[in-house]
Amino acid sequence: MKPAPFEYHAPDSAKEAVDLLAELGDGAKVIAGGQSLVPVLALRLAVFEHLIDIRRITALRGIEERGSSVWIGAGTTEAEIGHSDRVARHVPLLSRATPLIGHFQIRNRGTIGGSLAHADAAAEYPAVALALDATVEALSPRGQRTIPAAEFFTGIWATALAPDELLTGVSFPAAVNIPGGRQGFAIEEFARRPGDFAVAGAAVAAGLDPGGQVSASGIALFGLGPVALRAAAAEAGVLGRSVREIDPADVGRAAVADLDAVPSDLHGSAGYRKKLGAAMVARAWEKAVKEAASG
Amino acid sequence: MADVSIEVTVNGQLRRAVVEPRLTLADFLRERCQLTGTHLGCEHGVCGACTVLLDGQAVRGCLVFAVQADGGSVTTVEGIAAPDGTLSPVQQAFREHHGLQCGFCTPGFVTSVTAFLRDNPSPTDEEVRAALSGNLCRCTGYQGILAAVRAAADTTSAGTVNAGTNNAATTNQEAR
Numbered sequence: 001m002k003p004a005p006f007e008y009h010a011p012d013s014a015k016e017a018v019d020l021l022a023e024l025g026d027g028a029k030v031i032a033g034g035q036s037l038v039p040v041l042a043l044r045l046a047v048f049e050h051l052i053d054i055r056r057i058t059a060l061r062g063i064e065e066r067g068s069s070v071w072i073g074a075g076t077t078e079a080e081i082g083h084s085d086r087v088a089r090h091v092p093l094l095s096r097a098t099p100l101i102g103h104f105q106i107r108n109r110g111t112i113g114g115s116l117a118h119a120d121a122a123a124e125y126p127a128v129a130l131a132l133d134a135t136v137e138a139l140s141p142r143g144q145r146t147i148p149a150a151e152f153f154t155g156i157w158a159t160a161l162a163p164d165e166l167l168t169g170v171s172f173p174a175a176v177n178i179p180g181g182r183q184g185f186a187i188e189e190f191a192r193r194p195g196d197f198a199v200a201g202a203a204v205a206a207g208l209d210p211g212g213q214v215s216a217s218g219i220a221l222f223g224l225g226p227v228a229l230r231a232a233a234a235e236a237g238v239l240g241r242s243v244r245e246i247d248p249a250d251v252g253r254a255a256v257a258d259l260d261a262v263p264s265d266l267h268g269s270a271g272y273r274k275k276l277g278a279a280m281v282a283r284a285w286e287k288a289v290k291e292a293a294s295g
Numbered sequence: 296m297a298d299v300s301i302e303v304t305v306n307g308q309l310r311r312a313v314v315e316p317r318l319t320l321a322d323f324l325r326e327r328c329q330l331t332g333t334h335l336g337c338e339h340g341v342c343g344a345c346t347v348l349l350d351g352q353a354v355r356g357c358l359v360f361a362v363q364a365d366g367g368s369v370t371t372v373e374g375i376a377a378p379d380g381t382l383s384p385v386q387q388a389f390r391e392h393h394g395l396q397c398g399f400c401t402p403g404f405v406t407s408v409t410a411f412l413r414d415n416p417s418p419t420d421e422e423v424r425a426a427l428s429g430n431l432c433r434c435t436g437y438q439g440i441l442a443a444v445r446a447a448a449d450t451t452s453a454g455t456v457n458a459g460t461n462n463a464a465t466t467n468q469e470a471r
Contacts, residue, residue, distance in 0.1 A: 001317050002338055005296040008316035008362050031363075038358040039339040041317075051316065053363060079352070103429025105343065105407060108352040109359065194428040 003041035010053040014060060014139050014168055017052055022141045022164040024050045030166060032075055033109035035102065036118045060113070060168055063087060069135075069171040074113025078125075079104070081112060090174040093132060093185035093205060097124040100187065103195040113167045116152070119159050119227055121263070122197040124187065126153055126228035131203040131218035134172045140165040153227040182208045184291030186284040189222070190276055192267065198223045199268045200276040202231075202255070204284040206238075208292040214238045214246070219255055219285070224262050224277045231255035234281065243293065248286040252278035301365040305330065306374030314361050321345040321356030323364075324371055332372040332402050336431070343430035346403040347371050353410040372402035375409055385409050385447045394443030396434030403430050408444050416452045420445070 011017045021028055027049035031037050040046050054060055060075035063084050070090045072081065081087050082098035101107055101115070101124055115125040116136060129136070129149040136147045138161055152160050161167060175183055189201030200223040207216030217238050219231040234255035238246055256262075256277045262270035298313045305328055312327050319338075324330045324347065336342035338357045345356035348370040375383050382390065385408050395401040404427070411418070411426040418426065423444050432440060 001315065001319070001322060003317045005315065005317055007296050008299055008360070010362075034360070034363070035340065035355075035358055038319075038360070042339045042357070055363060099425075103343070104411070104426060105346055105353045105355055105429050106340070106358075109354050194425055 002044070003038070004044060004047045006041075006048055007050045008053065009050060010056050012056050014054075014057055014166055017054060017057065018140050018164060018166050020050075020052050021166060024052075026163060028052055030054060030117070032111040032114040033077060034114075035106050035110040036114065036120065054113075054166070065090065065174070066171065068174055068176075070174055071169055071171045072112055073169045074117075074137075074167045075111050076113075078102075078107035078110045078112065078115070082107060090176075091132070091172045092175060093128050093187060093203060094125075094172060096185065097128045097187045097203065100124050100189055100191075100198070100201075106195075112170060116170060117159060117161060117167045119153050119157055120197070121156065121225060121227050122199075122201075122223040123228070124189070124198070124201070124203070124222065127201065127203040127220040127222040128187065129170060129172075130220035130228055130230050131205045132172050133218065134170050136167060137169045137171070138162075138165040139168045144168075146171075150230060156226045158227075182210075182292045182295040183216070184208075184288035184293070184295065186287035186291070188280040188284040188287070190280060200224055200273045200280055202277065202280040202284045204281070204288040206285065206288040206292050208243055208289065212243050212293070214241055214243055214289075219251070219281060221255060221259075221277055221281070224256065224259055224273060226261055229259070231281065233258055238285075243289050246285075246289075248282040249278070251285045252280070252282035255281040299362045299365070301362055303361070303364050303366075304368040306370060312361075316360060316362050318361045319357050320347065320349070320354075320359040320361050320364050320369070323361035324356060324369070327361075330371050330373050334399055334402055336399070341431070342400070342403070343407065344400050344403040346406045346430065348406055348410055351410070353407045370406070372405050375405055383409065384450045385412065385443075388443040388447035388450065389440070392443040392446055393439035394435065395439075400430060400432045400434075404432070404440060408447065412444070412448055412451055416448065418444075418448055423448070 029048040031051045061073045064071045088095040134149045136152050184206050187203045189198035191198045203220045205218035209215040217235045222228045237254050256274045262273050264270040324333045334344040336344035340355050340358045347356045
């Protein structure tokens with residue numbers, strides 16, 4: 001046994017879970033699939049007195065079409081998302097990102113809520129949530145609220161969730177509802193080996209109007225800062241322009257130009273990562289607009 | 296810290312135990328069920344040696360707490376062969392194609408590949424490589440393992456549930 005001792009709770013409802021969170025305070029942590037949390041506990045990078053397991057809360061699982069959005073329960077596994085026809089049809093970027101997460105054994109346990117709440121800078125789902133303007137749902141004893149993805153990721157492994165808030169689900173706009181009519185989506189990453197965390201990556205959602213002008217652009221970066229980031233300058237730089245006049249390499253360069261906290265470690269220096277990030281954006285942009293133009 | 300009562304069906308047998316919440320499923324299997332075929336390498340989810348099937352799905356035994364498997368059903372490498380000891384097609388193929396050397400990683404490979412071929416009986420070579428990426432082997436250089444999975448896939452997708460001697464011999468000859 002490697003983790004420090006903890007008390008285990010497995011409530012049956014989200015309400016009970018947040019009441020426990022409120023009652024137990026800072027010493028409590030929510031566990032879902034545990035694929036990031038258990039290694040952290042095993043290495044004793046963190047110690048918690050209480051783990052609140054959400055596995056019995058059936059209301060936190062599922063993939064549903066709700067109006068013009070697709071709602072995915074926080075406890076839904078990455079494997080379930082990867083195998084879902086509904087996700088493939090309405091949130092193709094999420095489908096395409098899923099095989100890049102860990103290995104299939106990890107995806108069998110890992111959940112979308114866990115991935116978003118853990119907020120690893122190099123993880124795929126936070127970048128997808130940013131690129132698609134997803135909305136995160138959180139429950140606390142004070143009630144339910146929604147948080148736009150753009151405001152959710154706040155720092156290294158940090159989110160806008162309050163200590164007594166439970167991430168209950170996430171809503172993605174269905175593909176047809178992103179303004180622009182014709183859309184394309186792509187995610188590109190570079191990792192040393194399949195399943196490793198990306199050294200750098202980019203997720204792109206692009207919309208084109210009938211005249212071939214860019215009407216929507218979501219460009220998110222991962223592995224390139226303390227958290228997944230939106231490349232706002234690059235997005236603004238392509239909006240309203242004819243797609244034929246846009247050089248993907250320029251989009252890539254614009255996306256990394258303002259980055260000021262790029263990680264530097266044995267997998268790559270900050271300078272290398274920026275070049276790699278620009279290349280990933282360029283590739284993803286090219287693929288996304290190609291798909292949009294053919295749609 | 297309060298211990299927790301759990302019930303887990305392991306290789307078809309119901310096991311009841313009172314465990315510390317921090318006991319991993321892998322440690323539960325090894326120390327409480329005496330099923331030491333599940334090996335522990337890194338103990339933080341990287342090497343794949345501890346892979347078992349939980350409710351049919353391949354998972355890292357070191358990244359699941361035993362309390363989280365309460366009410367579930369686990370298959371370890373000890374539960375892969377037929378009750379009379381006849382090797383499964385995957386095990387037979389690993390044997391025929393030198394898919395192991397020291398054997399430490401083998402239980403994780405066998406359980407992972409068993410689940411993978413059940414869900415994808417006719418994989419491409421690329422899919423096989425992706426499926427094996429979550430298990431580390433330090434001896435074989437992986438070529439024997441790739442050949443074994445290919446052979447097991449060809450055997451099972453040909454409709455032969457138990458890889459008999461004749462089939463294995465044929466596969467071997469083809470591999471040469």
